[in-house]
Amino acid sequence: MTTKDLDASTRAIVIDPGVTLKLRRAGQDTGTVLWRDMIRTTRQPEMLAFAVVMGVFFLVLFNYVFGGAIGAGAGFDYLQYLLPGVLVITALQGAQQTSMGLAADFNEGVNDRFRSLPMNQSAVITGRTIADALRNIAGLVLVALIGMLMGFRFSSFGGAVVAIALAIGMGYGFSWLGAAIAAKVRQPDMVGMLSMFWLFPLMLASTAFAPVESMPGWLQPLVRYQPISVASDAVRGLVNGIPVGDRITLTLVWIAVLLVVFVPMSVRLYRKVS
Amino acid sequence: MATRGSGPVITAQNLRKTFGSVQAVKDVSFDVEPGQVLGLLGPNGAGKTTTINMITTLLQIDGGEATVGGFDVRTQPEVVRQLIGLAGQSAAVDEKLTARENLELFGRLYKIPRNERRRRIEKLIERFDLGAFADRPASSYSGGERRRLDVVAALVAEPPAVFLDEPTTGLDPRSRSELWNTVRSLASNGVAIVLSTQYLEEADRLADEILVIDRGEIVAQGTPDALKHDLERDVLEVHVVDRTDVDTARELLGLDANVTTDVEARRIDIPVPGGADRSLDLLRQLQDGGVSISNFQLRQPTLDDVFLALTGSSVTETEEVTT
Ligand SMILES: Nc1ncnc2c1ncn2[C@@H]1O[C@H](COP(=O)(O)OP(=O)(O)O)[C@@H](O)[C@H]1O
Ligand SMILES: [Mg+2]
Numbered sequence A: 001m002t003t004k005d006l007d008a009s010t011r012a013i014v015i016d017p018g019v020t021l022k023l024r025r026a027g028q029d030t031g032t033v034l035w036r037d038m039i040r041t042t043r044q045p046e047m048l049a050f051a052v053v054m055g056v057f058f059l060v061l062f063n064y065v066f067g068g069a070i071g072a073g074a075g076f077d078y079l080q081y082l083l084p085g086v087l088v089i090t091a092l093q094g095a096q097q098t099s100m101g102l103a104a105d106f107n108e109g110v111n112d113r114f115r116s117l118p119m120n121q122s123a124v125i126t127g128r129t130i131a132d133a134l135r136n137i138a139g140l141v142l143v144a145l146i147g148m149l150m151g152f153r154f155s156s157f158g159g160a161v162v163a164i165a166l167a168i169g170m171g172y173g174f175s176w177l178g179a180a181i182a183a184k185v186r187q188p189d190m191v192g193m194l195s196m197f198w199l200f201p202l203m204l205a206s207t208a209f210a211p212v213e214s215m216p217g218w219l220q221p222l223v224r225y226q227p228i229s230v231a232s233d234a235v236r237g238l239v240n241g242i243p244v245g246d247r248i249t250l251t252l253v254w255i256a257v258l259l260v261v262f263v264p265m266s267v268r269l270y271r272k273v274s
Numbered sequence B: 001m002a003t004r005g006s007g008p009v010i011t012a013q014n015l016r017k018t019f020g021s022v023q024a025v026k027d028v029s030f031d032v033e034p035g036q037v038l039g040l041l042g043p044n045g046a047g048k049t050t051t052i053n054m055i056t057t058l059l060q061i062d063g064g065e066a067t068v069g070g071f072d073v074r075t076q077p078e079v080v081r082q083l084i085g086l087a088g089q090s091a092a093v094d095e096k097l098t099a100r101e102n103l104e105l106f107g108r109l110y111k112i113p114r115n116e117r118r119r120r121i122e123k124l125i126e127r128f129d130l131g132a133f134a135d136r137p138a139s140s141y142s143g144g145e146r147r148r149l150d151v152v153a154a155l156v157a158e159p160p161a162v163f164l165d166e167p168t169t170g171l172d173p174r175s176r177s178e179l180w181n182t183v184r185s186l187a188s189n190g191v192a193i194v195l196s197t198q199y200l201e202e203a204d205r206l207a208d209e210i211l212v213i214d215r216g217e218i219v220a221q222g223t224p225d226a227l228k229h230d231l232e233r234d235v236l237e238v239h240v241v242d243r244t245d246v247d248t249a250r251e252l253l254g255l256d257a258n259v260t261t262d263v264e265a266r267r268i269d270i271p272v273p274g275g276a277d278r279s280l281d282l283l284r285q286l287q288d289g290g291v292s293i294s295n296f297q298l299r300q301p302t303l304d305d306v307f308l309a310l311t312g313s314s315v316t317e318t319e320e321v322t323t
Helices: A019-043 A045-074 A078-107 A110-116 A123-149 A157-185 A188-204 A217-225 A227-240 A247-271 B048-055 B077-081 B099-109 B114-127 B143-153 B173-188 B200-206 B224-231 B243-253 B276-288 B303-311
Strands: A002-004 A013-016 B010-019 B022-032 B037-041 B063-068 B084-087 B161-165 B192-197 B209-214 B217-222 B234-240 B260-262 B267-272 B293-299
Touching: A013 B077, A019 A045, A019 A123, A019 B099, A045 A078, A045 A123, A078 A110, A078 A123, A078 A157, A078 A188, A078 A227, A110 B084, A123 A157, A123 A247, A157 A188, A157 A227, A157 A247, A188 A227, A217 A227, A227 A247, B010 B048, B022 B037, B022 B048, B022 B063, B022 B192, B022 B209, B022 B217, B037 B048, B037 B200, B048 B063, B048 B161, B048 B192, B084 B143, B099 B114, B099 B143, B143 B173, B173 B192, B173 B200, B192 B200, B209 B224, B217 B224, B234 B243, B234 B276, B243 B260, B243 B267, B243 B276, B267 B276, B276 B293
Parallel strands: B037 B192, B037 B209, B084 B161, B161 B192
Antiparallel strands: A002 A013, B010 B022, B010 B063, B209 B217, B234 B267, B234 B293, B260 B267
């Protein structure tokens, strides 16, 4: 590392930081942006409220409207089936909010200042995804509590914790997909629409609301291995205390794939200057 | 405050930038010494923001070179960012955060140690009188308050080079004069400042050196006094009764390129270095020549007149005022 003292009255500037210092500063910057985004989160409680309301909406809609049909036919308590899927959907909803939030961020003037500051530029995105993951935890816990009021029972506390962690992890993976879309498109309206494109098909053609057996045969292999199904199945097994098979492993694989593809992609897209 | 040794803090050499088919900046060069204020004076679209954004690493430089503190903007942007403070054209603060939180955010990102940071933020809040609104979210600020925070945010790191892009546009007169004081006191502390403005008066009051820029090119350069010699002449604005009077007047006045006529508005603008005496002569000359004058006034030159004098063509034709 080389530093140069410009003058006795000013701090030393860093001219050639080593890898260690670069990493330490990247961590510092991410922490700073996280701190800022957490303040913003607390000043916009409607973001959290929206995610929770959506979750509760799905719970009520599917349980009371379709619950009889799906549950009675299959011979199990539908709420025990439904809530895990709703937890995963709620986590992905949070990912959609990352996308819209970042797009709005990029258009705010403060982003221009960030780009003129001696900071790690990807911290703007990393800090944001972490802040959104933290908000997601609050959202999922609230949805789970409301589910319990409706009669849902967790089979064990440990299972519940691991299950929620997996759902948050999947949401986190998708929030980087959202970040890539935001960094590419940059217009909040467009980003909102594009998020619908991936979220809705994935959500409906999944095992979040109904078992794979209830879907057309040609669709079943796709449904079985897509990320929302995999995570829903894993969470469902964990909270009900039933065997999960390959589902936890596949969930972790999906999270890893999302991160490996979309972290570098969003950072590259964000850094692009005209 | 500091720079590396002596010599200019900020240099720009033959800067160029093209957006598609628009040559936003064609050939801009200047140096700014410690304690000096360089005024970039030009109308909307002249290339002021583009010039500032290239030197502050926000835009890629298409051609030419720029340095800050002796470091090349293109090859060492990370070093340059440690040496600059920027108050861009749109107030670049976090709307959801208070002034104090905004300054804390930028102070942390500049890696100023905690105690020093706290001390500086309190000092800045006091010195620039942000106290009354320091703990309210910026979204509730008036234009002047937001602008002030924006400028102060550029100073947290006490950088040796500060860029202010039209810092007083949209400000009321009181906020404007407060900002002028800020700029002066920064300069007296040895900071090198680049300030862009559309106002002749502002450049005149603040800048040690003015660069008049038009369509991406420098059309005049010098100290305010030197430029004023060229620019400070009154303009005699004559309104006539008929359109034909405009042509008659044009013939009578000869081929002076600085005379402008507007047939639609039935108006003739004549620069008059001699002031009142010369104006009376001119009016008599027009009247004797058969021009029917409906109205006239002797006024201070506007930026438009300045550009006319410098470039021979009006830059704000489209928004020319008609009376
Ligand atoms: N991102 C951009 N894309 C295309 N054209 C641009 C862009 N930014 C600026 N321009 C054009 O470049 C010219 C100079 O603009 P600018 O530097 O903003 O002028 P000023 O700040 O003096 O008003 C204008 O013609 C403007 O339309
Ligand atoms: Mg501008």
